[in-house]
Each structure stands twice: as C-alpha cells, then as structure tokens.
Amino acid sequence: SQQGEEDPQALSIQEGENATMNCSYKTSINNLQWYRQNSGRGLVHLILIRSNEREKHSGRLRVTLDTSKKSSSLLITASRAADTASYFCATGPGGGYNKLIFGAGTRLAVHP
Amino acid sequence: GAGVSQTPSNKVTEKGKYVELRCDPISGHTALYWYRQSLGQGPEFLIYFQGTGAADDSGLPNDRFFAVRPEGSVSTLKIQRTERGDSAVYLCASSLDDGSSRQYFGPGTRLTVT
Incomplete structure (x- = not known):
C-alpha cells in the first residue's frame, strides 16, 4: 500500500512558470524525500528533508515540511522543458525502518 | 564512480516461467532495497537487505518471490x-x-509476462 498522495496528479505549465506539488502522508516519519523519474525508469534523488527541518533549498528547488499537518510541498522555480517528468515524494518512517514509502506521483509537463 | 546497475534492462517471459533479476549496488553500500513499480503508480517496497540478511521482506507479495x-x-x-x-x-x-x-536507484528491469 502507498503512504501518501501527491496533489495534483498532473500539472501542465509553460516554461518560466513555477510548479508546486504537494504530498500528504499518514504515519510518523524520520525523513521525507523527493525523487524525479523520467520515462518510467530509474529515480533520481532531488532532496531530503528531515522531520526536524521545516524548509530546505537546492538550486531551483524548495521543499517545505509540516509534520503537524503531515504534508510537504515541492516548488520548482523558473521551470524548464527539461523538468518534464514524474515527481514522487517518499517517506522514511521512524522506528528503525528503512523502506521508503512512495506516493503515486505528480506528472509535470513543462511546455516551451 | 559507477552507480547501481540492473540486468537485464528488459525481460519478456511466458506465464509460468522462472526469472531472475540482478542488481549490482554501489560499492560499499551495505543496504540494498527492491521495489516494484506498476504503470502509473509509485514504487512499492518489496524487500530490504542489510549486509547479507533480509532485514525486512514484508513487501514480497507471495512465496513465488524470493x-x-x-x-x-x-x-x-x-x-x-x-x-x-x-x-x-x-x-x-x-x-x-x-x-x-x-x-x-538503478535504471530498473522492465518485466513483461505474456
């Protein structure tokens, strides 16, 4: 079973616009990670935020985490056509578990 | 250095056959995970190894998987x-x-059972 839900399921924007994707999860977590996947194959790690952090930046990416609401958001600023991909959030539950639990993903299309 | 590699990249097999999928992790990584991803879904956990032992195999769907x-x-x-x-x-x-x-993550193996 999947941990959370991404919102929206699909997003279509123009180059230069910002893209915001949201993720909600159900159980307590140690960390939350965002991954990108092109063409349904290997996942590329984008950013990891720990449960005691509220916001993290990496280049054009900004991730926020609200543990009280069990939600996270990924913001991609000044989007490019190359950002077209599926984006997944994944949680690492606390208590010593190591498996990542993924949401169903947001499919982002950036049009030139 | 080399990343995680998986072979084969694609495997087509007939219903009822036996298949093996291989994973070569990054050198020195002690933890290894297998996930399965169906079309339009996120990856789902199958099994986790710490060293040689399976520390968590709760995601294996049934005893056909090992x-x-x-x-x-x-x-x-x-x-x-x-x-x-x-x-x-x-x-x-x-x-x-x-x-x-x-x-x-490795690039994955796409398994098709006909």
Whole structure:
C-alpha cells in the first residue's frame, strides 16, 4: 500500500512558470524525500528533508515540511522543458525502518 | 564512480516461467532495497537487505518471490511461476547506512509476462 498522495496528479505549465506539488502522508516519519523519474525508469534523488527541518533549498528547488499537518510541498522555480517528468515524494518512517514509502506521483509537463 | 546497475534492462517471459533479476549496488553500500513499480503508480517496497540478511521482506507479495544477497553485494530477485500480474518495472536501490540516508536507484528491469 502507498503512504501518501501527491496533489495534483498532473500539472501542465509553460516554461518560466513555477510548479508546486504537494504530498500528504499518514504515519510518523524520520525523513521525507523527493525523487524525479523520467520515462518510467530509474529515480533520481532531488532532496531530503528531515522531520526536524521545516524548509530546505537546492538550486531551483524548495521543499517545505509540516509534520503537524503531515504534508510537504515541492516548488520548482523558473521551470524548464527539461523538468518534464514524474515527481514522487517518499517517506522514511521512524522506528528503525528503512523502506521508503512512495506516493503515486505528480506528472509535470513543462511546455516551451 | 559507477552507480547501481540492473540486468537485464528488459525481460519478456511466458506465464509460468522462472526469472531472475540482478542488481549490482554501489560499492560499499551495505543496504540494498527492491521495489516494484506498476504503470502509473509509485514504487512499492518489496524487500530490504542489510549486509547479507533480509532485514525486512514484508513487501514480497507471495512465496513465488524470493531474493538473495549471498556475499552482501550483488542481489538477485527470483520469481517462480510468473503470472501476468507480475509485469512491472523492478527497481533496485542501495544506500550507505541504516535509516535516514538517501537511496540510489538503478535504471530498473522492465518485466513483461505474456
């Protein structure tokens, strides 16, 4: 079973616009990670935020985490056509578990 | 250095056959994970190895699925009596330590059962 839900399921924007994707999860977590996947194959790690952090930046990416609401958001600023991909959030539950639990993903299309 | 590699990249097999999928993790990574991803879905956890032992195999769907990692490096996922519902992309990932570190994913093996 999947941990959370991404919102929206699909997003279509123009180059230069910002893209915001949201993720909600159900159980307590140690960390939350965002991954990108092109063409349904290997996942590329984008950013990891720990449960005691509220916001993290990496280049054009900004991730926020609200543990009280069990939600996270990924913001991609000044989007490019190359950002077209599926984006997944994944949680690492606390208590010593190591498996990542993924949401169903947001499919982002950036049009030139 | 080399990333996680998986072979084969594509595998087509007939219903009822046996298949083996191989994963070569990043050198020195003690943790290894297998996930399965169906079309339009996120990856779902199958099994996790810490060293040679399966620390958590709770995601294996039934006893037709089995995985080994005999020397704590390469892992093989084995599926017996394949069914059409086993068709998916099988992803392998490795990481340095237990718990909260990032995982490095391989390109996956696309399994199609006809």
